[in-house]
Structure formats: C-alpha cells, structure tokens
Amino acid sequence: MKSTRNTTAKTAVLEVFEKSKTALSHTEIQKQLNDVCDRVTIYRILDRLVNDDIIHKISNLDGTVKYAKCNHSHQRVHIHNHAHFSCENCHEITCLETVKPSYIMPHNYKVNEINFTLSGLCPKCLNSNI
Amino acid sequence: MKSTRNTTAKTAVLEVFEKSKTALSHTEIQKQLNDVCDRVTIYRILDRLVNDDIIHKISNLDGTVKYAKCNHSHQRVHIHNHAHFSCENCHEITCLETVKPSYIMPHNYKVNEINFTLSGLCPKCLNSNI
DNA sequence: AATCAATTGCAACATTGTTGCGTTAAATTT
DNA sequence: AAATTTAACGCAACAATGTTGCAATTGATT
Ligand SMILES: [Mn+2]
Ligand SMILES: [Mn+2]
Ligand SMILES: [Zn+2]
Ligand SMILES: [Zn+2]
Numbered sequence: 001m002k003s004t005r006n007t008t009a010k011t012a013v014l015e016v017f018e019k020s021k022t023a024l025s026h027t028e029i030q031k032q033l034n035d036v037c038d039r040v041t042i043y044r045i046l047d048r049l050v051n052d053d054i055i056h057k058i059s060n061l062d063g064t065v066k067y068a069k070c071n072h073s074h075q076r077v078h079i080h081n082h083a084h085f086s087c088e089n090c091h092e093i094t095c096l097e098t099v100k101p102s103y104i105m106p107h108n109y110k111v112n113e114i115n116f117t118l119s120g121l122c123p124k125c126l127n128s129n130i
Numbered sequence: 131m132k133s134t135r136n137t138t139a140k141t142a143v144l145e146v147f148e149k150s151k152t153a154l155s156h157t158e159i160q161k162q163l164n165d166v167c168d169r170v171t172i173y174r175i176l177d178r179l180v181n182d183d184i185i186h187k188i189s190n191l192d193g194t195v196k197y198a199k200c201n202h203s204h205q206r207v208h209i210h211n212h213a214h215f216s217c218e219n220c221h222e223i224t225c226l227e228t229v230k231p232s233y234i235m236p237h238n239y240k241v242n243e244i245n246f247t248l249s250g251l252c253p254k255c256l257n258s259n260i
Numbered sequence: 261a262a263t264c265a266a267t268t269g270c271a272a273c274a275t276t277g278t279t280g281c282g283t284t285a286a287a288t289t290t
Numbered sequence: 291a292a293a294t295t296t297a298a299c300g301c302a303a304c305a306a307t308g309t310t311g312c313a314a315t316t317g318a319t320t
Binding site: 004009010037038041048063 | 301
Binding site for chain 2: 057059060061062063065083085088096098099100101102103104105106107108109110111112113114115116117118119120121122123126127
C-alpha cells in the first residue's frame, strides 16, 4: 500500500468537509477554498480521498456529483450501503446513514456497490413550504 | 396538458429504444440514429419522453446518464421504484423491474422519487470471467 | 389549404472532468 | 540538518456533455 501525503490542499479540503453538514460538489468546495489550490488539484484530491475511503461519491438523478465524509471509516468491511436524500427545492444532499434498503436480487449477479438516492423535500423545505 | 408531436426524429429515437434490451446514453442513441437529426434535438426529445413518462432517466455512480423505456406506462400512479444494474465490466445498464427496495424513512421527509442502482458484474460477465 | 405552435438545426456557449509535463514539496533516509 | 525520492501540484490544453437563443421548419388542427 502506497502512502498518500498530507498536503496543505488536502487538509484544506478535509476541513471544508468537516464544517459541512451536507454533501458537496467540486464547485462548492472550490468556492469555499478561495484559491488555496488549482481546480484540477481538487479533482485529484477528491479521487484520492474516495480511494482511501475517507469520503464517498454520490451521483444524483439530475446528473450532479457530490461528495460526503464517511462516518464509518473504522469498519473493517467498508461499504457505503446507506441512502442519500436529495432535496428538489434547496438541492441539498444529505447522508441518511440509518436508511439501508433491503432487497432481493435475481441469481447470477455479483453486487459490489449500491447507490440508493431518494429525492423529494427535506424537513426544512417541507415545513417552510406549507 | 399540451400535446407533444410525433415527429420523425422522435419516432426514430423510440425505435432505437424498442430494439435495445439495455439502457442507452445520449451518445449511444446518436450513433444508432446516423444523422437522422441534430445532437441537440436528441437531448430535447429525451427530455420530452421523460416528461411524458415514456422513458426514464438513470444516473450512475460513474457519472454517466442513460435512459430506458418504461414497461409500465399504463399504471395510474407512475413511479420508477425499480432497481437498475450497472455492470462494471461491460458497462451495460439494465432495468431490474422485479427488484424493489424496501426501506424505512425518518419522519419529515417527503419522498417523490427513488434511484436505486446496483453495480458489480452482470450474469454474462460473471460467467465469462471465471 | 391555411393557420399556429411545437419542434428543429445551427451556432455559440457553459460546465464538468481529463491528460501531459515540468516544477514543487512532503516524507523518508542519510 | 541536508540530501533524496516521488507524490502532489500548477498550468495549459483538450474532451465530453449539456444548455440557450433564434430563425426556419413541420406536425396537427381548423
Ligand atoms: Mn459513507
Ligand atoms: Mn420505468
Ligand atoms: Zn431542502
Ligand atoms: Zn457485464
């Protein structure tokens, strides 16, 4: 296993994730970083963090891609089997770590990863909308 | 409700879907159409077909977006609550119409749509890989 | 056949993500 | 503490995907 270095840019990105309660897109991260590093560097840092199981990637129905910090990196078998919620109003995406779908697969499939995203209205928008 | 017209381009796109057993990306559709219409027109047709509940959009973990024809447009309440399988080897995406996840949501969320994509190896690739 | 609006083509643009390469700097060794 | 090694970086250039405005076309209706 090759080591991944703790650079200032990587540390800055991790701080942004630490402060955020919701998942973040590349663009959102870039805005919060204020030219700490190049646009390309952020892409490469995100790739590394995903490979190291420190963050996970969430791709949404509308085509946007976001990332969130993992709250379970201590587990031995690391699978992102929880759901994500995508609000159609405020477009915030949050991990629903308690929501894990159960399902029955047909035979002859090997499932390595699941992506379960629900969209609709988040509690915040649901209340303010009525 | 405004009417959507049956143009030659739209008919051609629908024929492509009819022939295909797997979900198709914009690019894959374009290749099969052989300049029947412009690239932009395909985007607009796909948008229309999604709005009319004739096809549904599937966005994958790797960021690719595909579309598949609905096999249940006759139903009154039209929800795409079935799963999709994305093969990591051949990159084919298929509807698993029989696989419907069950899950328990926290209160105060309004769920309008779900997106459940599983990735791994499809039966075809699973057999040829051993 | 005339009408009208949905649809199209085209060009131009925006966003997102990737790649190559010379330089910088984190971590390890001396 | 200095030298070494190479992961990580900045920059520029490119590629893929999707969007928008507008004039021209065409499907459906009268
Ligand atoms: Mn996670
Ligand atoms: Mn469907
Ligand atoms: Zn919301
Ligand atoms: Zn396959």
